[in-house]
Amino acid sequence: MAVRKFKPVTPGQRHKVIGTFEEITAxxxxxxxxxxxxxxxxxxxxxxxxxxYRGGGHKRKFRFIDFKREKDGVxxxxxxxxxxxxxxxxxxxxxxxxxxxxxxIAPNGLQVGTTVMSGADAAPEIGNCLPLANIPVGTVIHNIxxxxxxxxxxVRSAGNFAQLxxxxxxxxxxxxPSGETRQILSACKATVGSVGNSDHALEQSxxxxxxxxxxxxxxxRGVVMNPHDHPMGGGEGRQSGGHPRxxxxxxxxxxxxxxxxxxxxxxxxxxxxxx
Numbered sequence: 001m002a003v004r005k006f007k008p009v010t011p012g013q014r015h016k017v018i019g020t021f022e023e024i025t026a027x028x029x030x031x032x033x034x035x036x037x038x039x040x041x042x043x044x045x046x047x048x049x050x051x052x053y054r055g056g057g058h059k060r061k062f063r064f065i066d067f068k069r070e071k072d073g074v075x076x077x078x079x080x081x082x083x084x085x086x087x088x089x090x091x092x093x094x095x096x097x098x099x100x101x102x103x104x105i106a107p108n109g110l111q112v113g114t115t116v117m118s119g120a121d122a123a124p125e126i127g128n129c130l131p132l133a134n135i136p137v138g139t140v141i142h143n144i145x146x147x148x149x150x151x152x153x154x155v156r157s158a159g160n161f162a163q164l165x166x167x168x169x170x171x172x173x174x175x176x177p178s179g180e181t182r183q184i185l186s187a188c189k190a191t192v193g194s195v196g197n198s199d200h201a202l203e204q205s206x207x208x209x210x211x212x213x214x215x216x217x218x219x220x221r222g223v224v225m226n227p228h229d230h231p232m233g234g235g236e237g238r239q240s241g242g243h244p245r246x247x248x249x250x251x252x253x254x255x256x257x258x259x260x261x262x263x264x265x266x267x268x269x270x271x272x273x274x275x
Contacts, residue, residue, distance in 0.1 A: 141163070
Protein backbone atom coordinates (compact mmCIF):
# COMPACT_ATOMS: atom_id res chain seq x y z
CA MET A 1 0.00 0.00 0.00
CA ALA A 2 1.23 3.43 -0.91
CA VAL A 3 0.02 6.79 -2.11
CA ARG A 4 0.67 8.54 -5.38
CA LYS A 5 1.36 12.26 -5.82
CA PHE A 6 1.00 14.06 -9.14
CA LYS A 7 2.96 16.71 -10.95
CA PRO A 8 1.02 20.00 -10.94
CA VAL A 9 0.08 19.76 -14.62
CA THR A 10 -3.44 21.01 -13.80
CA PRO A 11 -4.79 22.89 -10.77
CA GLY A 12 -6.75 19.80 -9.69
CA GLN A 13 -3.64 17.63 -9.68
CA ARG A 14 -1.48 20.07 -7.70
CA HIS A 15 -2.68 18.78 -4.32
CA LYS A 16 -4.09 15.43 -5.41
CA VAL A 17 -2.91 12.42 -3.40
CA ILE A 18 -4.58 9.04 -4.04
CA GLY A 19 -3.83 5.40 -3.35
CA THR A 20 -1.96 3.24 -5.83
CA PHE A 21 -4.54 0.40 -5.89
CA GLU A 22 -1.59 -1.99 -6.20
CA GLU A 23 -3.14 -4.59 -3.87
CA ILE A 24 -6.33 -4.90 -5.97
CA THR A 25 -6.42 -8.06 -8.11
CA ALA A 26 -9.89 -7.90 -9.73
CA UNK A 27 -11.83 -5.06 -11.36
CA UNK A 28 -15.27 -6.74 -11.69
CA UNK A 29 -17.16 -7.82 -8.54
CA UNK A 30 -18.64 -11.28 -7.98
CA UNK A 31 -22.06 -11.09 -9.67
CA UNK A 32 -23.87 -13.24 -7.08
CA UNK A 33 -22.80 -10.93 -4.24
CA UNK A 34 -23.85 -7.52 -5.63
CA UNK A 35 -27.10 -5.67 -6.17
CA UNK A 36 -28.14 -2.22 -7.38
CA UNK A 37 -27.80 0.60 -4.85
CA UNK A 38 -30.54 3.22 -4.82
CA UNK A 39 -29.30 6.76 -4.30
CA UNK A 40 -31.60 8.91 -2.15
CA UNK A 41 -29.97 12.32 -2.63
CA UNK A 42 -30.81 13.05 1.00
CA UNK A 43 -34.59 12.67 0.43
CA UNK A 44 -37.02 10.59 2.48
CA UNK A 45 -39.95 8.48 1.23
CA UNK A 46 -42.08 11.58 0.55
CA UNK A 47 -39.36 13.31 -1.44
CA UNK A 48 -38.56 15.86 1.27
CA UNK A 49 -34.88 16.74 1.73
CA UNK A 50 -33.95 15.56 5.23
CA UNK A 51 -30.16 15.58 4.86
CA UNK A 52 -28.51 18.57 3.21
CA TYR A 53 -25.55 18.62 0.83
CA ARG A 54 -26.10 15.22 -0.76
CA GLY A 55 -26.87 14.32 -4.37
CA GLY A 56 -25.34 13.28 -7.66
CA GLY A 57 -22.31 11.04 -7.52
CA HIS A 58 -21.26 8.01 -9.52
CA LYS A 59 -23.61 5.05 -9.78
CA ARG A 60 -22.64 2.25 -7.38
CA LYS A 61 -23.33 -1.41 -6.81
CA PHE A 62 -23.71 -2.66 -3.26
CA ARG A 63 -21.47 -5.56 -2.22
CA PHE A 64 -22.87 -7.93 0.43
CA ILE A 65 -20.22 -8.20 3.16
CA ASP A 66 -20.17 -11.12 5.62
CA PHE A 67 -19.86 -9.44 9.01
CA LYS A 68 -21.16 -12.47 10.94
CA ARG A 69 -18.57 -15.06 9.81
CA GLU A 70 -20.80 -17.91 11.07
CA LYS A 71 -19.40 -20.64 8.77
CA ASP A 72 -17.36 -22.17 11.60
CA GLY A 73 -14.86 -24.88 10.79
CA VAL A 74 -15.09 -24.46 7.00
CA UNK A 75 -11.79 -23.25 5.48
CA UNK A 76 -11.89 -20.56 2.80
CA UNK A 77 -9.30 -19.41 0.28
CA UNK A 78 -8.83 -15.73 -0.57
CA UNK A 79 -9.50 -15.48 -4.31
CA UNK A 80 -9.30 -11.71 -4.93
CA UNK A 81 -8.76 -8.37 -3.20
CA UNK A 82 -11.23 -5.81 -4.59
CA UNK A 83 -12.20 -2.13 -4.39
CA UNK A 84 -15.51 -1.28 -2.72
CA UNK A 85 -17.03 2.16 -3.47
CA UNK A 86 -19.25 1.93 -0.37
CA UNK A 87 -16.44 1.87 2.23
CA UNK A 88 -12.89 3.04 2.79
CA UNK A 89 -11.46 -0.47 3.30
CA UNK A 90 -10.74 -3.05 0.61
CA UNK A 91 -12.75 -6.28 0.48
CA UNK A 92 -11.62 -9.86 -0.07
CA UNK A 93 -13.56 -12.55 -1.94
CA UNK A 94 -13.51 -15.92 -0.15
CA UNK A 95 -14.09 -19.29 -1.81
CA UNK A 96 -15.23 -21.74 0.89
CA UNK A 97 -14.48 -25.45 0.70
CA UNK A 98 -18.20 -26.23 0.30
CA UNK A 99 -18.43 -23.98 -2.77
CA UNK A 100 -19.97 -20.86 -1.20
CA UNK A 101 -18.55 -17.40 -1.96
CA UNK A 102 -18.51 -14.45 0.44
CA UNK A 103 -16.95 -11.03 0.81
CA UNK A 104 -15.13 -9.92 3.97
CA ILE A 105 -13.29 -6.75 4.96
CA ALA A 106 -9.68 -7.28 3.85
CA PRO A 107 -7.26 -7.01 6.81
CA ASN A 108 -3.76 -5.63 6.48
CA GLY A 109 -1.39 -8.26 5.11
CA LEU A 110 -4.01 -10.63 3.69
CA GLN A 111 -2.77 -12.10 0.41
CA VAL A 112 -4.50 -13.92 -2.44
CA GLY A 113 -4.25 -17.67 -1.87
CA THR A 114 -4.25 -17.42 1.92
CA THR A 115 -6.56 -19.78 3.81
CA VAL A 116 -8.76 -18.24 6.51
CA MET A 117 -11.10 -19.84 9.01
CA SER A 118 -13.72 -18.84 11.54
CA GLY A 119 -14.87 -20.48 14.75
CA ALA A 120 -13.54 -21.32 18.21
CA ASP A 121 -11.01 -23.82 16.79
CA ALA A 122 -9.42 -21.32 14.38
CA ALA A 123 -5.85 -20.17 15.00
CA PRO A 124 -5.39 -16.51 16.02
CA GLU A 125 -3.89 -15.54 12.66
CA ILE A 126 -4.60 -12.60 10.31
CA GLY A 127 -8.06 -12.87 8.73
CA ASN A 128 -9.33 -15.58 11.07
CA CYS A 129 -12.50 -14.84 13.05
CA LEU A 130 -12.94 -16.34 16.51
CA PRO A 131 -14.61 -15.56 19.85
CA LEU A 132 -12.82 -13.03 22.06
CA ALA A 133 -12.44 -15.79 24.68
CA ASN A 134 -10.07 -17.65 22.32
CA ILE A 135 -7.95 -14.65 21.28
CA PRO A 136 -4.67 -14.08 23.22
CA VAL A 137 -4.43 -10.93 25.35
CA GLY A 138 -2.62 -8.12 23.52
CA THR A 139 -3.78 -9.18 20.05
CA VAL A 140 -4.71 -6.50 17.50
CA ILE A 141 -8.27 -7.08 16.27
CA HIS A 142 -11.04 -5.54 14.13
CA ASN A 143 -14.66 -6.31 13.08
CA ILE A 144 -15.84 -6.65 16.67
CA UNK A 145 -19.36 -7.72 17.65
CA UNK A 146 -21.28 -6.06 20.50
CA UNK A 147 -23.72 -8.96 20.92
CA UNK A 148 -22.99 -12.62 20.10
CA UNK A 149 -24.21 -13.47 16.59
CA UNK A 150 -25.22 -9.90 15.77
CA UNK A 151 -22.40 -9.29 13.31
CA UNK A 152 -19.43 -6.94 13.48
CA UNK A 153 -20.26 -3.32 14.32
CA UNK A 154 -17.00 -1.85 15.63
CA VAL A 155 -13.63 -1.12 13.95
CA ARG A 156 -14.49 -1.62 10.27
CA SER A 157 -13.00 1.39 8.44
CA ALA A 158 -9.63 1.59 6.68
CA GLY A 159 -6.53 1.42 8.87
CA ASN A 160 -8.42 0.97 12.15
CA PHE A 161 -7.63 -1.56 14.85
CA ALA A 162 -8.51 -2.29 18.45
CA GLN A 163 -6.55 -4.21 21.08
CA LEU A 164 -7.64 -6.91 23.50
CA UNK A 165 -6.06 -5.70 26.75
CA UNK A 166 -7.39 -8.02 29.48
CA UNK A 167 -10.19 -10.31 30.67
CA UNK A 168 -12.59 -9.81 33.56
CA UNK A 169 -14.88 -12.79 34.19
CA UNK A 170 -17.16 -13.32 31.19
CA UNK A 171 -16.06 -10.02 29.62
CA UNK A 172 -13.01 -8.89 27.67
CA UNK A 173 -11.59 -5.37 27.93
CA UNK A 174 -11.05 -3.77 24.52
CA UNK A 175 -9.12 -0.58 23.72
CA UNK A 176 -10.96 1.02 20.78
CA PRO A 177 -9.44 3.33 18.11
CA SER A 178 -11.09 6.38 19.71
CA GLY A 179 -9.17 5.74 22.93
CA GLU A 180 -12.25 4.42 24.71
CA THR A 181 -11.82 1.30 26.85
CA ARG A 182 -14.89 -0.88 27.28
CA GLN A 183 -16.04 -4.37 28.19
CA ILE A 184 -17.44 -6.74 25.55
CA LEU A 185 -18.79 -10.25 26.14
CA SER A 186 -16.19 -12.95 25.56
CA ALA A 187 -18.65 -14.87 23.38
CA CYS A 188 -18.61 -12.05 20.79
CA LYS A 189 -16.49 -12.64 17.70
CA ALA A 190 -13.68 -10.51 16.32
CA THR A 191 -11.25 -10.83 13.42
CA VAL A 192 -7.50 -10.91 14.02
CA GLY A 193 -5.40 -8.11 12.48
CA SER A 194 -6.00 -4.50 11.54
CA VAL A 195 -8.16 -3.25 8.67
CA GLY A 196 -6.24 -2.79 5.43
CA ASN A 197 -5.78 0.29 3.21
CA SER A 198 -4.24 2.26 6.08
CA ASP A 199 -2.95 4.90 3.63
CA HIS A 200 -6.53 6.07 3.09
CA ALA A 201 -5.94 8.73 5.78
CA LEU A 202 -3.17 10.29 3.61
CA GLU A 203 -5.38 10.83 0.56
CA GLN A 204 -6.38 14.30 -0.63
CA SER A 205 -9.10 14.88 -3.22
CA UNK A 206 -7.28 17.78 -4.87
CA UNK A 207 -10.43 19.36 -6.31
CA UNK A 208 -14.08 19.95 -5.56
CA UNK A 209 -15.17 17.74 -8.44
CA UNK A 210 -13.95 14.62 -6.69
CA UNK A 211 -16.37 15.33 -3.84
CA UNK A 212 -19.17 15.57 -6.42
CA UNK A 213 -18.20 12.13 -7.77
CA UNK A 214 -18.70 10.82 -4.24
CA UNK A 215 -22.17 12.36 -4.00
CA UNK A 216 -21.25 15.33 -1.80
CA UNK A 217 -22.64 18.73 -2.76
CA UNK A 218 -21.17 22.09 -1.65
CA UNK A 219 -21.52 22.73 2.07
CA UNK A 220 -22.55 26.21 3.26
CA ARG A 221 -21.31 27.56 6.58
CA GLY A 222 -23.86 28.79 9.09
CA VAL A 223 -22.22 32.22 9.52
CA VAL A 224 -22.84 33.16 5.88
CA MET A 225 -26.59 32.50 6.15
CA ASN A 226 -29.39 34.81 7.18
CA PRO A 227 -30.74 34.76 10.77
CA HIS A 228 -33.89 32.84 9.81
CA ASP A 229 -31.76 30.11 8.16
CA HIS A 230 -29.24 29.53 10.97
CA PRO A 231 -28.62 30.70 14.55
CA MET A 232 -25.13 31.89 13.56
CA GLY A 233 -26.36 33.87 10.54
CA GLY A 234 -26.85 37.58 10.08
CA GLY A 235 -24.90 40.60 11.25
CA GLU A 236 -23.16 43.42 9.45
CA GLY A 237 -20.13 42.31 7.46
CA ARG A 238 -18.28 39.16 8.49
CA GLN A 239 -19.94 38.90 11.86
CA SER A 240 -19.36 35.48 13.41
CA GLY A 241 -19.54 35.97 17.15
CA GLY A 242 -21.22 33.75 19.71
CA HIS A 243 -20.89 30.03 20.30
CA PRO A 244 -20.76 27.59 17.34
CA ARG A 245 -24.01 25.71 17.21
CA UNK A 246 -26.10 23.56 14.91
CA UNK A 247 -29.00 24.73 12.78
CA UNK A 248 -31.36 23.64 15.57
CA UNK A 249 -29.53 25.74 18.17
CA UNK A 250 -27.57 22.97 19.93
CA UNK A 251 -23.95 23.71 20.77
CA UNK A 252 -21.73 22.20 18.07
CA UNK A 253 -18.49 21.86 20.07
CA UNK A 254 -18.23 20.41 23.54
CA UNK A 255 -21.89 19.55 24.19
CA UNK A 256 -22.28 16.01 25.50
CA UNK A 257 -24.92 14.26 23.41
CA UNK A 258 -24.75 10.80 24.99
CA UNK A 259 -27.74 9.95 27.20
CA UNK A 260 -26.57 10.05 30.86
CA UNK A 261 -28.64 6.97 31.79
CA UNK A 262 -27.78 4.86 28.74
CA UNK A 263 -27.71 1.18 29.69
CA UNK A 264 -24.36 0.49 28.04
CA UNK A 265 -22.62 3.11 30.22
CA UNK A 266 -21.74 0.40 32.76
CA UNK A 267 -19.58 -1.39 30.17
CA UNK A 268 -17.45 1.67 29.43
CA UNK A 269 -14.37 1.76 31.67
CA UNK A 270 -12.68 4.85 30.25
CA UNK A 271 -14.01 7.47 27.89
CA UNK A 272 -12.26 8.53 24.71
CA UNK A 273 -9.65 11.21 25.25
CA UNK A 274 -11.13 14.15 23.39
CA UNK A 275 -9.12 17.36 23.11
